[in-house]
Amino acid sequence: MCLSSTDGFKPPLTHPLGPILALILGRAQGSDVCVPCILTLCDPPLIPPLTPHDGTLSCGDAGVSVYPPIAAEVFFMVPKPVLVVSKCLGFDNCRYNGQSLFDTFVESLKGHVNFIPVCPEMEIGLGVPRQPIRLATVDKQPHLFQPASDRVLTDAMATFSSTFLAALPPVDGFLLKHRSPSCGPFDVKIYEGVSKTSGSKRGAGFFAACAMAGYEGVPMEDEGRLKNFDIREQFLIRLYALTRFRMAREEGRMRDLVAYHSTHKLLLLAWNQTRFRACGKIVANHEHWPVAEVFDRYEDSLRKALVVRPRTPSMINTLMHAFGWISEGLSKEETAYFLETLEAYRDERVPLSLLLGLLKGYAVRFDEPYLLNQVLLAPFPSPLMMVSDSGKGR
Numbered sequence: 001m002c003l004s005s006t007d008g009f010k011p012p013l014t015h016p017l018g019p020i021l022a023l024i025l026g027r028a029q030g031s032d033v034c035v036p037c038i039l040t041l042c043d044p045p046l047i048p049p050l051t052p053h054d055g056t057l058s059c060g061d062a063g064v065s066v067y068p069p070i071a072a073e074v075f076f077m078v079p080k081p082v083l084v085v086s087k088c089l090g091f092d093n094c095r096y097n098g099q100s101l102f103d104t105f106v107e108s109l110k111g112h113v114n115f116i117p118v119c120p121e122m123e124i125g126l127g128v129p130r131q132p133i134r135l136a137t138v139d140k141q142p143h144l145f146q147p148a149s150d151r152v153l154t155d156a157m158a159t160f161s162s163t164f165l166a167a168l169p170p171v172d173g174f175l176l177k178h179r180s181p182s183c184g185p186f187d188v189k190i191y192e193g194v195s196k197t198s199g200s201k202r203g204a205g206f207f208a209a210c211a212m213a214g215y216e217g218v219p220m221e222d223e224g225r226l227k228n229f230d231i232r233e234q235f236l237i238r239l240y241a242l243t244r245f246r247m248a249r250e251e252g253r254m255r256d257l258v259a260y261h262s263t264h265k266l267l268l269l270a271w272n273q274t275r276f277r278a279c280g281k282i283v284a285n286h287e288h289w290p291v292a293e294v295f296d297r298y299e300d301s302l303r304k305a306l307v308v309r310p311r312t313p314s315m316i317n318t319l320m321h322a323f324g325w326i327s328e329g330l331s332k333e334e335t336a337y338f339l340e341t342l343e344a345y346r347d348e349r350v351p352l353s354l355l356l357g358l359l360k361g362y363a364v365r366f367d368e369p370y371l372l373n374q375v376l377l378a379p380f381p382s383p384l385m386m387v388s389d390s391g392k393g394r
């Protein structure tokens with residue numbers, strides 16, 4: 001961490017960007033922002049440009065320094081995630097009332113992902129239409145039943161879930177039906193007993209809980225939460241990051257993993273600095289593990305790195321790193337505009353995608369290969385970007 005080297009630094013307020021720097025540096029204290037990277041932005045620079053201009057990152061990069069990244073062919077293909085989806089989300093009229101649900105986001109994914117639709121309730125023999133089923137806890141165990149018929153469905157659903165999940169090809173994510181006692185991953189009503197008067201708590205549906213247990217670290221969301229812009233953006237970023245990793249893994253060569261790490265450096269740095277360093281060490285492979293084991297270790301660390309959404313200071317630190325690659329070519333006004341936009345992002349007045357778009361534009365303008373190869377600047381296909389927002393931070 002390079003922050004300590006500039007502890008106590010006060011930017012001269014007579015400098016054209018002094019007030020903005022003072023604001024950012026003031027906020028940087030106690031955050032992960034890499035101050036030297038900020039100081040190179042000024043015209044004239046307050047300090048000379050430091051790395052990353054030599055092809056490595058200046059902050060906390062314990063990983064391999066591969067620049068330009070090996071252009072593995074997999075990164076020039078448009079990745080197509082494999083997504084398990086609840087069948088009633090526009091694939092079949094399989095809801096208890098014989099209907100299906102139209103969801104704009106699911107529709108937008110068609111053509112971009114390979115869906116594996118599934119309706120667990122149909123698969124265990126419940127017809128359409130059917131009486132609703134309930135999830136309860138009995139003797140501390142999940143209990144699935146149909147109150148109208150007193151039919152207990154627990155064993156049938158457990159058998160189907162384990163059989164179905166075990167037979168799946170490698171999958172990159174799950175998009176399931178909101179609040180369903182079978183499919184809902186979050187916020188499902190779970191009764192504390194089978195009587196009509198039982199109290200309830202919230203948790204995962206039966207099938208979703210089995211999927212979570214078997215696919216730790218794989219993105220799983222429901223269509224309700226994905227109406228939130230931020231949750232949707234994070235879901236897509238994770239989904240496509242893991243899809244690209246699966247593609248690299250399918251190639252199976254060390255150079256594919258090196259290329260993956262090189263192109264995902266900024267993304268990993270934003271999400272989790274500690275895991276970013278760990279991934280770098282795994283790729284460096286000083287222990288000389290077999291390639292398959294290197295992929296296993298990397299995948300484990302990658303999944304854990306992406307589970308928790310990035311903190312704003314960590315993302316800002318990363319954006320400043322990226323900006324360091326092109327800042328020398330920008331006018332004072334352009335630099336000031338970028339920094340103002342960064343502040344707006346910090347204050348949650350603009351989305352991350354706005355800053356990524358700015359950086360991508362600068363990278364194209366200066367034909368900056370390091371940035372153009374960073375997937376963070378275009379983490380998923382642009383047609384999937386939707387600006388709609390539920391306004392609920394579900």
Ligand code: SF4
Pocket residue numbers: 086087088089094095096118119120121122177180182183184
């Ligand atoms: S929520 Fe799941 S189980 Fe219920 S109808 Fe939809 S796909 Fe079938």
